[in-house]
Structures are given as C-alpha cells and as structure tokens.
Amino acid sequence: MTQCLTGKKVLMKGNYAIANAAVLAGCECYFGYPITPQSEIGEFMSGKMQELGRAYVSAESELAAINMTIGACSTGAKAMTSSSSCAVSLMQEGLSYATSDQLPVVLVSVMRGGPGLGNIYPSQGDYFQATKGGGNGDYHLIVLAPSTVQECADLTYKAFYLAHKYKNPTVLLADGMLGQMMEPVEFKKYPYPEIDNSKWALDGAKGRTNRVIRSYAPLASNQCVYLEELYKKYKLIEENEVEWEEIGTEDADVVLVSFGSSARNAKIAAKLLREKGVKAGILRPITLYPFPAKRLSELALKVKKFITVEVNMGQMVNDVRLAVNGKVPVELIHKPVGIPPAPVEIVKQVEELI
Amino acid sequence: MTTQVFKIPDSFKKDVRYTFCPGCDHGVAVRLVAEVLDELGLTQNTICAASIGCSVTIYDFLNIDTIESPHGRAMAVATGVKRAKPDKFVFTYQGDGDFASIGLAESMHAALRGEKISAICINNTTYGMTGGQLGPTTILGQVTTTSPTGRNLEYYGYPIKIAEHIALCDGTAFSARVSLDTVANIKKAKQAIKKAFEVQMKGLGLGFVEILSSCPTNWKMSPDKAHQRVREEMMPVFNLGIYKDVTQS
Amino acid sequence: MEKVIVIAGFGGQGVLLAGEVLANAFMLDNKNVTWYPSYGAEMRGGTVNCSVTVSDDEIGNVESPTSDFIIVLNQASFDKFEPLVKEGGTIIVNTSLANKVQNRHDINYVFAPITRLAEEKLGSNKMSNILSLGILSVSSGLVSTSTLEKALNNVIPPHRRNLIPKNVEALKLGYEYDLLKV
Known part of the structure; x- marks a missing residue:
C-alpha cells in the first residue's frame, strides 16, 4: 500500500487512511516506533516519505x-x-513539554487494551490518557475521535490544522478496530488554510534576534504569567472548536453518549430503541477536548437520562457527569476491552436502565 | 594604531549576567562554541538543542535559535530539527548525565544513524545542577551525595567512557575527548569542536566532543584544585585524544 | 438490508485478501461495507478469518457474532463457524480440507472441493480463495462476478497484474461449478 489518492473512493484500513491523509495534509516529517495495532502507519510512511523526499526516522x-x-x-x-x-x-513527558513549548505536534494514538502491556485488541481505555494527560503540569491536548475510516482521514487533516492554528499538541484518538478495519474512504484535498509559522519557528536567526523555545521559567512569577496565557488559549479552543454529532435528541428521553468506534454501535442501538418506541437519541463527541460539555448541560434540562457507551471501565462517563452536574442520572454501558458492545446488547442494557 | 586582540564573539550575547558557578568550565566551553560558530559563519544559520542540567542555560548566553529538550532527549530533538531543516547547522550541548545516562539510547542511536549533527558533552563526573549526585561518569572511589563512601563496584558498577563508545558507532564521523584545564588544552578543545562542526557541514556524519570539565562547587574544591583533579584523577580514566576522525582515514 | 459474510481458513490461504476483494466489490456496487480481520498474536499457519458486512444503511458492528454467509476453507474453521451461521444462512465448505458433514438442519450447506479444483483446473491451490468467491457469488446472489472482477483490479497491486487473468478464471470456475453435482 503505497498509493496516495484523491478524489476516488477506495477501500482502506483506518491506519492507512490516517497515513495517507497525513501525507496529503503536507506532513513533512514522520517519526515512529512499531506497535500493534498501528504499525501500518509507520510502514506506509517509511515508503511514502522516502519516495517524496520527506523526513522519516x-x-x-x-x-x-x-x-x-x-x-x-x-x-x-x-x-x-x-x-x-x-x-x-x-510519550507523556514529551507531550507535556510540547504543550509548554506550544508546538504543533500531531500524535496518532491507536488504542489497545491496558493497563500495562494489556493486549492488542481494540479499547477506549486511553480516554483519560488523551484528555487528562499523563504528563506533568496544567495542560490540555486537543483530542479528535474518529468513528469511521472516512473520519480517520478527515480528522487527520483537522489534527494538523488545529495543531498549527493553536500551536498545541493534537491527538487523533483512534482504536484498534478503526485502525484494522477497512471501509470505503475518499480523500479530498487538504481543506484548511496553511498557517504562517514564520513568527515563531526556529530557522537560524538570520537578520533578527534569536528565538528560544523553552519551558523552563526559573522564577515562579514567570510561570504564573505563562500559565495564565496558556489557559487563555485553551479558553479560545473551548469556545471555537467543540465538535459533535447529534441524532434524535430533539424529543429524547434518553441520550446515549458515545465516541469513536463504540459510537457506531450506539447509533444503531438508538435507532433500534426508537423502533421499539423508546425515545432515544445519541450525542457523539468528535472533539474529546474540547468536550461538548455545554451542549450536554443544555440537554440535561429536558432529557431524563444519559447513558454513555464505552469500551473501558467507564471514563468519559465522568466528563458527562461533570457536564450534567447532577441534573439527571448518568449511567454507563461498557465492555472492558475489545469490539464495542453489539447494538442489540446496548438496547437490552438501556431497557434495563430506563 | 591599535589591534584588537580580544573580543566577545558575535554569537555571544553582550548583555547577560553569567550564571555558572565561579570557576566552572561550562563558561569556557560555551565561549569556545561561540567562537567556532563565529569562525565558521554559522551564527545565523544554527539551531541548538539545549538539554537539562547546568547546560540548559546555554540559551541565555548565545545569540542562536534554540529549543530546550526534555532530559536526555537532546539528540532526538536535534535529529528532528535536522531532518526537518537539513540546511541548518544543528548541535546539542549536554552534560554527561543527560547525554550518557538518561539519554544514552538517543545519543547512541543518533550516532548509529549517522545523523548530520554535532554534539558537545560536558563530563564533570557528577550531576551538577541537582547538587552533586553520582552520575554515569563518576569515577571509582569518587565521593558524591549519593555515593557517600565513594563509588564502589558492588553498588554502582563502572563509569562510561563516552567518546570511545561514540567512536564505535559507524555513523560517527568525529569523536574526541578534550579538557579545559590548561590554555594548551583549551586550544585543542577548540580545534576539536571546530572539527566536530565541520564534519556535519561536510555531511560526513555525527561530530562529537566530550569535554572534561571541572565542577568546583560540587567537588568542594577551589577552581585550581578542581583543574588539578581533572588532570590527576579524571585523565587517567578518561584519556584525552581523538577516537575517530573519518577525515584522517 | 445488512448481510454479514465471514471467510475463514488457515494462514496462507488468502482469506483476508478474498475478503478485501469481496468488500471492494460491494463498494463498487455503492453499498456501505466494512471489512474486519481477526487479528492477534497470530502465528503462521494458524486460523484466520475476516468479516465483511454490507448494507444499504450505516454499519455499526464490524464483527457480528453470527453471519449470513460463511466460507470455511479448512476443518478448524468449519468446527468454529458452523454453529455461528444465522438461521437460514449458508455455509460454503471446502471439502478438500473439511469433512462433508451437516450438523444443522436450519442452514444451507454448499460443499465444493475448492482446493482440489484450484489445483486441478488452475494449477495452483493459491487460487482457492478467489474460487470460493465465485461460489459465494452464485449461491448468495449478493454480488456479481463482473463486479468481483473489477474488485480484483482494485486489490491486486500493479506489480502483480499478471495474476489477474488467472484469478478471473478462478472466479468463473467457482461460479460455474455445478453445486448439484455434490
């Protein structure tokens, strides 16, 4: 798989779609180390980047x-x-540095089972890792969660754009299922404007004073100012970049909240519930940070119950609870690891919970 | 008619307060780097990957674009910089703990890949900034805050001879160990730094210089005594010399 | 209408590739389709399978516990998947490498000596996978051999183009194989 295609529907693994989109987004440098279930990304990049004379290590x-x-x-x-x-x-140390350095790092994180070595099957167990961070200090990563192979491609474009727009590390949070499954995908041209980095990037200080990209602020007062500034940026991101998909919530009694691969099944489940006469809707966060908390809190005024569907022991459910803030109950349907719970299984559990 | 015999290098900032401890060799090392950058005309075409430890403050003294790296990762950061901008001159400035302990994998692999970068490593046999703990180059018998009765083999094993190890990597173009204890050695050190920079400019591979350096504060010695220690205790273990130079073979 | 097709066999039989050809064919027919492999710490020669789901609507599940059509190319896959065929579904059995047994009365069985046919008529057992798609085409009516042929062109890389005529022959052989003869 070394082709790079635009304007034609092709059947492709999520991993290849991500890699292909990265190349089309103008990714100039790829650095990686193999690990299942994302190794196809590095494999594709090794050939393609060399073919294009771009950087690969x-x-x-x-x-x-x-x-x-x-x-x-x-x-x-x-x-x-x-x-x-x-x-x-x-990579957590590096991500913490990159937020502090305000660098447009793009990380594709294809989740597998954990903790520890875990296993190589699909999982959403790194919701916390991506959205809360394992690195030190106060920071956020922008986190995008694709749910289809098409979105693997589209959100890879977006990851590059947002990373550069906000000078903030951005994570494309996929999982083993999306990485390994094939689905038709069509690659558009990179749809975002190119961001001018010339005001801050290091290029050798020709004809200007030198630039230092650093996170070390020896004085406490410096660090206070710095963090306040950093958080102004996060406020901007929260105001402008929240993205989600919502179906059937207008009159819903129960709203399923689910992201990534599990949202596929939750969507079908909501449909099946409607057929059975249950007024169900679904809200699928596409950005996990910024999280659609405001929308959830609005919905909490008319919905009777939220149920998150996740492949972990219950992680995003905490953010939904924070957003809903006790207005209505928030329940969890989950599977610890693997393929998301089947739609009929979700339906069964929803019926038990309502 | 007057002749200028001494000037502050252009690569050096004119208006900063020098923050290394009195008698520390870092100051001399940074100045040599600045002089070589001047002489090779690199000041406005250079990106430095700074490290963690006393060496981190290099960006306070030099007029060059710099990115600070996490502890031990300077060679990886420099690799990224160089691969992204192959036409820039890229070097790291690290201590022995950064380069050869926490960052040994990054350092060795950059050398093995033959990254066209240069690396300066200050070896003062201790972790300076954190208060003089045992490091990868602490010599046998040396007392530090984490080897209170001296480095022994049973608990600590052997120190690493960095320049020799880097010379063994096929991608290394130049590897040398120098010292700053005398004027003659300072001159040789500058030549080595220049060579390590030139091999990068010629695209020959990694240029590496390990600089034996004093740490009067943590060694609890006067600057003079510290240099004496460099000669009497360090040099017998860490022999000065050029361990690899592909331009000579 | 959503249909799930599983192709199973041992490593080296081209199970994943056959699935990819099938999924491509559905894509060419403008259907929604997903392909999902069994993956894990697999060893060479171990069992392998993939799930192809085709639908006019959005697809949720990419790996259903039960399937409408299953192609089993060896005995181990027969043992594993025979119980997982949906009621009224069909199992296509490679009798060259699996016994001709019918343990259920609520599903259809299609028996064909797929490996032997490929060896005898095409000169290579490597054609078994694509030959089985020909049989699937005729017994399921889900996809035509002409679309499968187009799909082959999508899947087989340019430097292997010379293999296409042989694969097309395999498709035809599978499609025309007289299932009543068995």
Whole structure:
C-alpha cells in the first residue's frame, strides 16, 4: 500500500487512511516506533516519505519519536508520530513539554487494551490518557475521535490544522478496530488554510534576534504569567472548536453518549430503541477536548437520562457527569476491552436502565 | 594604531549576567562554541538543542535559535530539527548525565544513524545542577551525595567512557575527548569542536566532543584544585585524544 | 438490508485478501461495507478469518457474532463457524480440507472441493480463495462476478497484474461449478 489518492473512493484500513491523509495534509516529517495495532502507519510512511523526499526516522523508542517530532515542529514543520497505549505512556513527558513549548505536534494514538502491556485488541481505555494527560503540569491536548475510516482521514487533516492554528499538541484518538478495519474512504484535498509559522519557528536567526523555545521559567512569577496565557488559549479552543454529532435528541428521553468506534454501535442501538418506541437519541463527541460539555448541560434540562457507551471501565462517563452536574442520572454501558458492545446488547442494557 | 586582540564573539550575547558557578568550565566551553560558530559563519544559520542540567542555560548566553529538550532527549530533538531543516547547522550541548545516562539510547542511536549533527558533552563526573549526585561518569572511589563512601563496584558498577563508545558507532564521523584545564588544552578543545562542526557541514556524519570539565562547587574544591583533579584523577580514566576522525582515514 | 459474510481458513490461504476483494466489490456496487480481520498474536499457519458486512444503511458492528454467509476453507474453521451461521444462512465448505458433514438442519450447506479444483483446473491451490468467491457469488446472489472482477483490479497491486487473468478464471470456475453435482 503505497498509493496516495484523491478524489476516488477506495477501500482502506483506518491506519492507512490516517497515513495517507497525513501525507496529503503536507506532513513533512514522520517519526515512529512499531506497535500493534498501528504499525501500518509507520510502514506506509517509511515508503511514502522516502519516495517524496520527506523526513522519516525509525526511532529507537517512543521517547525518541515524540522528541524528534518536537524538534521538527520547533522549525514550524508539519510533523507527526503515531503509537498506541502503553507506548503513548512513554510519550507523556514529551507531550507535556510540547504543550509548554506550544508546538504543533500531531500524535496518532491507536488504542489497545491496558493497563500495562494489556493486549492488542481494540479499547477506549486511553480516554483519560488523551484528555487528562499523563504528563506533568496544567495542560490540555486537543483530542479528535474518529468513528469511521472516512473520519480517520478527515480528522487527520483537522489534527494538523488545529495543531498549527493553536500551536498545541493534537491527538487523533483512534482504536484498534478503526485502525484494522477497512471501509470505503475518499480523500479530498487538504481543506484548511496553511498557517504562517514564520513568527515563531526556529530557522537560524538570520537578520533578527534569536528565538528560544523553552519551558523552563526559573522564577515562579514567570510561570504564573505563562500559565495564565496558556489557559487563555485553551479558553479560545473551548469556545471555537467543540465538535459533535447529534441524532434524535430533539424529543429524547434518553441520550446515549458515545465516541469513536463504540459510537457506531450506539447509533444503531438508538435507532433500534426508537423502533421499539423508546425515545432515544445519541450525542457523539468528535472533539474529546474540547468536550461538548455545554451542549450536554443544555440537554440535561429536558432529557431524563444519559447513558454513555464505552469500551473501558467507564471514563468519559465522568466528563458527562461533570457536564450534567447532577441534573439527571448518568449511567454507563461498557465492555472492558475489545469490539464495542453489539447494538442489540446496548438496547437490552438501556431497557434495563430506563 | 591599535589591534584588537580580544573580543566577545558575535554569537555571544553582550548583555547577560553569567550564571555558572565561579570557576566552572561550562563558561569556557560555551565561549569556545561561540567562537567556532563565529569562525565558521554559522551564527545565523544554527539551531541548538539545549538539554537539562547546568547546560540548559546555554540559551541565555548565545545569540542562536534554540529549543530546550526534555532530559536526555537532546539528540532526538536535534535529529528532528535536522531532518526537518537539513540546511541548518544543528548541535546539542549536554552534560554527561543527560547525554550518557538518561539519554544514552538517543545519543547512541543518533550516532548509529549517522545523523548530520554535532554534539558537545560536558563530563564533570557528577550531576551538577541537582547538587552533586553520582552520575554515569563518576569515577571509582569518587565521593558524591549519593555515593557517600565513594563509588564502589558492588553498588554502582563502572563509569562510561563516552567518546570511545561514540567512536564505535559507524555513523560517527568525529569523536574526541578534550579538557579545559590548561590554555594548551583549551586550544585543542577548540580545534576539536571546530572539527566536530565541520564534519556535519561536510555531511560526513555525527561530530562529537566530550569535554572534561571541572565542577568546583560540587567537588568542594577551589577552581585550581578542581583543574588539578581533572588532570590527576579524571585523565587517567578518561584519556584525552581523538577516537575517530573519518577525515584522517 | 445488512448481510454479514465471514471467510475463514488457515494462514496462507488468502482469506483476508478474498475478503478485501469481496468488500471492494460491494463498494463498487455503492453499498456501505466494512471489512474486519481477526487479528492477534497470530502465528503462521494458524486460523484466520475476516468479516465483511454490507448494507444499504450505516454499519455499526464490524464483527457480528453470527453471519449470513460463511466460507470455511479448512476443518478448524468449519468446527468454529458452523454453529455461528444465522438461521437460514449458508455455509460454503471446502471439502478438500473439511469433512462433508451437516450438523444443522436450519442452514444451507454448499460443499465444493475448492482446493482440489484450484489445483486441478488452475494449477495452483493459491487460487482457492478467489474460487470460493465465485461460489459465494452464485449461491448468495449478493454480488456479481463482473463486479468481483473489477474488485480484483482494485486489490491486486500493479506489480502483480499478471495474476489477474488467472484469478478471473478462478472466479468463473467457482461460479460455474455445478453445486448439484455434490
């Protein structure tokens, strides 16, 4: 698989769609270390980037990979790395630095079972890892959650755009199912404007004073000012970039909240529930940070119950509870790891919960 | 008619307060780097990957674009910079703990890949900024805050000889160990740094210089005594010399 | 109408590729389709399968517990998947590598010596997978051999183009195989 296609529907694995879209988005540098279930991304990039004369490094570890990405991004380049769960753990330090350095790092995180080595089957167990961060300090990563192979491609474009627009590390949070499944996908031209990085990027200080990209602020007062500024940016992101899909919520008694691969099944379940006379709707967050908390809190005024559907022990349910803030009950339907619960299984559990 | 015999290098900032401890060799090392950048005309075409430790403050002194790297990751960051902008001159400035302990994998692999970057590593046999703990280059018998009775083999094993290890990597173009204890050695150190920079400019591979350096504060010695220690205790373990130079073979 | 097709066999039989050809064919017919492989810490020669789901509507599940059509290319896959055929569904059995047994009365059985046919008529057992798609085409009516032929062109990489005529022959052989003869 080394083609790069636009304007034609092709059947492709999510992993290849992500890699293909990254190349089309103008990704200039890829750094990675193999891990199942995302290895196809590095495999594709190794051939394609060399063919195009762009940068590719088989990094010695995920530590190195994220830091190579940081280095490349410091020059304003579009750069990315990809990994999975236990190996994304190794990148947490780098992600924390990259938020502090305000660098447009793009990380594709294809979730597998955890904690620890876990297994290689699909999982949504890294919702916390992506949205709350495992790195030190106060920061946010922008997190996009595709639900189809088409979205794997479209949101990869968006990840590059948002990362550069806000100078903030951005995670495309897929999972083993999306990475390994094939679905028709059509690649459009990169739809976003190119961001001018010339005001901050390192390029050798020719004819200007030198630039230093650093996170070390030796004085407490500096750090206070810095964090206040950083959080102004996050406020902007929260105001402008929340994205979600909503179906059948106008008159819904119960709203299923689900993201990524499990949202596929939750959507079908909501449809089946309607057929059975249950007024069900679905809200699918597409951005996990910023989270559609405001919309959920609006819905909480008329909905009787929220139920999240997740492949983990219950992670996003906490954010839904925060958003709903006790107005109505928030329940959880989940499977610890693997393929998301089947639509009929979701329907059965919803019927028990309402 | 007057002749200028001494000037602050253009790559050096003119208006900063020097923050290294009195007698520390970092200051000399940074100045040598600045002089070589000047002489090779690199000041406005360079991106530096700074590290963690005392070496981090290099960006306070030099007029060059710099990115600070997480601890041990300078060689990975520099790799990313160079791969993204191959026409820029890229170097790291690290301590022995950063380069050869926490960052050993990044350092060795950058050398093995033959990254066209240069690396300067200050070896002062201790973790300076955190208060003088045992590091990867602490020599046998040396007392530090985490080897209170001296480095012994049973608990700590052996120190690493960095320049020799880097020379073993096929992608390394130049590897040398130098010292800053005498004027003659300072001159040799500058030549080595220049060579390490030039091999990158010629696209030959990694240029590496390990600089034996004093740490009077943590060694609890006067600057003079510290240099004496460099000569008497460090050099017998860490022999000065050029361990690899592809331009000579 | 959603239909689930599973293709199963052992590693090396081209099970995943056959699934990819089938899924491509559905895509060419403008259907919604997903392809999902069994994956894991697999070893060479172990069992492997993939699930192809086709629908006019949006597809949720990419791996259903039960299927409408199952192609089993070896005994282990027969043992595993025979109980998982939906009532009224069809199992296509490669009798070259699986016993001709019918344990259920609520599903259809299609028996064909797929591997032997491929070896004897096409000169290579490697054609078994595509040959089985010909049989699926005639017994399911879900997809035509002409679309499958187009799909082959999508899947087989440019440097293997020389293999296409042989694969088309395999499709035809499967499609024309007299199922009543068995």
